[in-house]
Amino acid sequence: MITFTVNGSQQSLDIDPSTPLLWAIRENLQLTGTKFGCGVAQCGACTVHLNGQPVRSCVTPIAAAQGALVTTIEGLESAEGDLHPVQDAWIAEQVPQCGYCQSGQIMSAVALLEQNANPDDAAINSAMSGNICRCGMYGRIRKAIKRAAGESVVGVFDPKANNPQEASNV
Amino acid sequence: MSKLGKWSRRGFIAGGVVVGGGLVIGVALRQGDRRGDVISSVTTDGDELLNIWVKINEAGEITAIVPHSEMGQGAQTALAQMLADEMDAKWSDVGFEEAPATDDYANWALGKGFILGDAAVPEVLVPTVDGAFYQVAKAMRLQITGGSASVRTTGVHGMRVAGAAAREMLIKAAAGKWQVAESELTASESVISHTASGRTATYAELASAAALFTPSPTPKLKDVADFKIMGKYVQRHDIPSKVDGSAQFGIDAQVPGMQYAAIKAAPVFGSAVASVDSSKAEQRAGVTQVVNLGNAVAVVASGYWLAEQALKDVDVKWTATSNDRVNTESLREQFRKDITDAATNGTSESDVELGNYAEAFAAAERVLEATYEVPFLAHACMEPMNATASVNGDMCEVWVGAQNPMGFRYEVAAALELDPENVTVHQHFMGGGFGRRSIADSAIQAAMIAREVGTPVKLIWSRAEDMQHDIYRPGVASKFRAAVAADGQVLAWDNVYHEKHEPAEAPVIPYAIAAQHIHYTDSPTHLPFGPWRSVDHSQHGFFTEAFFDEVAEAAGEDPYQLRRKLLADKPRHLKVLDLAAEKAGWGEPVAQGKGRGISLQESFGSLVAQVVDVTLTDGKIGVDRVVCAVDAGFAVSPDGFVAQMESGISYGLSAALYGEISVENGAVQQTAFHDYPVVRMQDSPVIETHILNSGETIGGAGEPGTPGIAPALANAIYQATGTRVRKLPVSQYDFNYRVEEQEELI
Known part of the structure; x- marks a missing residue:
């Protein structure tokens, strides 16, 4: 029997202790926001927090979660139901396309900002290098992290400015 | 609500x-x-x-x-x-x-x-x-x-x-x-x-x-x-x-009484199960059944991980096929031979025949010739292929993310010999499509397994299964000749290739070259073909726009200026090209060890020009910036449109830099992202998109960004390194050594 806390609620699972945390979360607890991408810790889609640290849940045995605190994407909202500032920034920058990798991206970004309130580009590269986005939204992820960190967002294209010079001659 | x-x-x-x-x-x-x-x-x-x-x-x-x-x-x-x-x-x-x-x-x-x-x-x-x-x-x-x-x-x-x-x-x-x-x-x-x-x-x-x-x-x-x-x-x-994790993708479907399945299909396309020993796997806790689908074996269990572990214990022998000795090199040789033979024997079919190209080549001061190649590519969607199915008598339900849900309905019905009226497809979000989710293979497998075991089944492919049983962007060779006059005028363009799919116009060039012969032949392989973001444009964009830069050099012209000259009667093309060049600072000096390359591509009704800046560091190429100008007539949702350009460019850049599916003994070798790398945060360039709303007929957004990145990158690499990248991916080149492979001058 593995006993651990997921998003603030205590869980006990009677399963093979070598079962990856990913499948316990998705199948036993039916929290499907955490995704399966590769199963070999190369893509980051399965990223969750284990005692506050980002881990790839596809290669983390459930036994490692014994007595631990696990946070998934479903656990980022506040008790009042408000989105986490990183989630808000993700909406503001219109980050997701297909959206499949974004739970993992957000969990990595939240962990980064908890350790480094003002990450520079190198810190972002380092913290986010394990998360693949096949839709290629890296530029928007970078902007959203900086937005969430409270930095001014410097972009080459501001959609709200509507690119008047090029877009006006319709 | x-x-x-x-x-x-x-x-x-x-x-x-x-x-x-x-x-x-x-x-x-x-x-x-x-x-x-x-x-x-x-x-x-x-x-x-x-x-x-x-x-x-x-x-x-x-x-x-x-x-x-x-x-x-x-x-x-x-x-x-x-x-x-x-x-x-x-x-x-x-x-x-x-x-x-x-x-x-x-x-x-x-x-x-x-x-x-x-x-x-x-x-x-x-x-x-x-x-x-x-x-x-x-x-x-x-x-x-x-x-x-x-x-x-x-x-x-x-x-x-x-x-x-x-x-x-x-x-x-x-x-x-x-x-x-x-x-x-x-x-x-x-x-x-x-x-x-x-x-x-x-x-x-x-x-x-x-x-x-x-x-x-x-x-x-x-x-x-x-x-x-x-x-x-x-x-x-x-x-x-x-x-917030609430979006429901196909893989997230929850059906009461559902079991989980892992699958291994024949490693060589066309092979079948010769024998299967499932006794060891069936003894594992949680395993309910091993299902032989004829060309694949699936393990059904109470959880996906249990099914995947047990699958390793199933001993499958596969039938031999005539393709068991095929490998990447034999395919490349086949492609090069088939296009050369077709051109020599006159057995090719023509896309374009314009002017007297034979005469133009005979009259040329210089004829340059080069063969370009691209490898097979997988789609590598973030969400591996999967489907959940339930079969109850002659009724079937499928939960899946499909680019073609109605086609899935008919394909599943045909495979199970059911009336399509009795097949219901529950459509979900797709964790990437890119063309891969137009084919119902995993949905059919899930339905067949569900029918066999009598309960709903969620089938999930492993990442290796996803890599090795894709419908691939084909490997293609494309051979060019160009005739240039003593005064630099481009007299003729000849291009022979294989793998003709859609869109038909993909190899056609927009440039005013008086004599042209663009033709193709077949060179069949046993790897299944599938649409891959921008389809035939994904290879021809690279081939034609990279070779064009070779022609410009032979003609003694700046590659941007020669494009302008040969697009004089195409104002819409010119406007897009000029905007990209202007925004990227084309013509400003480029430092030693850096390079700037340009491309222009019309596809799916949209015009896209790209300028790529690269830096050479310790023999490796880094992509610094991509400036993209696009005219799709009218961008209905501008930010979404820009996101599509960014995405299309990034997808094409992954392929150009790293993408290669290799074949050994008839089977695809790649299993995950270590041997099929893709662009990550640290190698993702700044992408700058400029929209031109010309008011012309509305064009596409999802695909047109993809074809132009590889040629603009190759052209930038030439300036930075002196090496012509004629074969993708770029990662196979070591730019510590300059490759002095000049175009063949005849």
Whole structure:
């Protein structure tokens, strides 16, 4: 029997202790926001927090979660139901396309900002290098992290400015 | 209420009662009367169906019914913008639902767009034409999200017309109610107003009266100057559910009593199961059954991980095939030989024959020749292929993310020999599509396994299975010759290649070269082909635009300036090219160890120019910046459009830098992202997109960004290193050594 806390609620699972945390979360607890991408810790889609640290849940045995605190994407909202500032920034920058990798991206970004309130580009590269986005939204992820960190967002294209010079001659 | 309706089972079985008794013939449904079936599948109590692609409920919520799937391209939002704008609806009232996979939602607009060659003339939407095209699309069972077609076909031919027709019906209803002329009424923000009397009525109040009118097939559409929602920044409707984990992808389907399956298909395409020993696997705890599908073996268990572990214990022998000795090198040799033979023997078929090219080559001062090659590519969607299925007697349900849900319905029905009427596809979000999710292979497998075990089954492919059983962008060789006169004039262009798919015009060049011969031959392989983002443009964009730079060098011209010169009669192309060059600072000095390359590509009705900046560091190429200028006629949802350019460029960049599927003993070798690397955060360039709204026919967004990145990159690398990259991916080059492989001068 593995006993651990997921998003603030205590869980006990009677399963093979070598079962990856990913499948316990998705199948036993039916929290499907955490995704399966590769199963070999190369893509980051399965990223969750284990005692506050980002881990790839596809290669983390459930036994490692014994007595631990696990946070998934479903656990980022506040008790009042408000989105986490990183989630808000993700909406503001219109980050997701297909959206499949974004739970993992957000969990990595939240962990980064908890350790480094003002990450520079190198810190972002380092913290986010394990998360693949096949839709290629890296530029928007970078902007959203900086937005969430409270930095001014410097972009080459501001959609709200509507690119008047090029877009006006319709 | 969620703005994002997903198709519910309830919609199929409990709908059908329409309050007010007004049933309206949809714009799309002209021939015959199928109203009953369709209306029952898209309405619930209290809904008023204004026409087949829009409904209004009593709360005033307006729902666009969208016959396209969402894989991140944002088309559903853009389509809703087109409908809402023509309808003069209040944007915050507008949501959408994805249409069900039934024949009545055959994507007639897509068929029409293809058949008319994208002639965007809404006036042609007369009833007979509509009906004819509808029948064509239905016969083709089109409900496809692909070809960058959602906005330019469904949007242009369907959504705008439906929205404008609905608006006219609402105005008629108000005119009747107040006994005033229609011309005295105005519509804005979901309210009809009569200024003279000060009366107003909301769309919700007028819906049931409006539903009594027959929609016009030729409503008056807005001029661009009157657009209020089209062309404006809006937030995509699907995004909130994608940041809190609630979005339901195919892999997230939960069906009561469901078991899990892992699968291993024959490593060589065409091979079959010769023998299978499942005794060891069946002894494992949680394993219920091992299923032999003939060309694949699946383990069914109480959890996916248990099934995957047990699959390793199944001992499968596979039959030998004639392709067991095929490898990457033998394929490359085959391709090069087949195109050379076809050109030599005159057995090739022609795309373009222009001028007297034989004479032009004979008269040339210089003839340069080069062969370009690209490897096979996998799609590598983030969400591995999967499907959940339940088979109960002659009924089947499938839960899946599909680019072609109606096609899936028919394919599953055919595989299980069921009546398609008895197959229900529950469409989900797709964790990437890129063409891969147009094929129903995993859905068919899931249904066959579910039938075998008698319970619902969720089948998930491992990442290795996903890499090794894709439908691949083919490996292709393309051989060029160009004739250049002593004064630098480009006299002739000759190009022979293999693997002719779609779009037919992919190898065609826009440049005014008087003599051209563009031709192709077959060179079949045992690897299955599938559409890969931008399809044939994905290889020909690289081939033609990279070789063009070689021609420019031979002609003694700057590659941008030679393009300009040969596009003198194509102002739209020139404008896009010039904008990219200007924004990127073309012509400014480029430092030692850096390079700048340009490309121009027309595809799916859109023009895209790209300028790429690279830096050479310790023999490795880093991509610093991509400047992209694009003219798609009109960008309906500008931020979503820009996101599509960024995504298309990034997808093409992964392939150009790293992508290669290799074959050994007939089998694909790659298993995950260590041997099939893709662009990550640290090697992702800044991408700068500039939109030109020319007002021409609307073009696509999802694919046109992809083809131009590889050639612009190769051209930049040449400036930085002196090496011509004629074979992708770039990662196989060691730029510590300059490759002095000059073009062959004859």
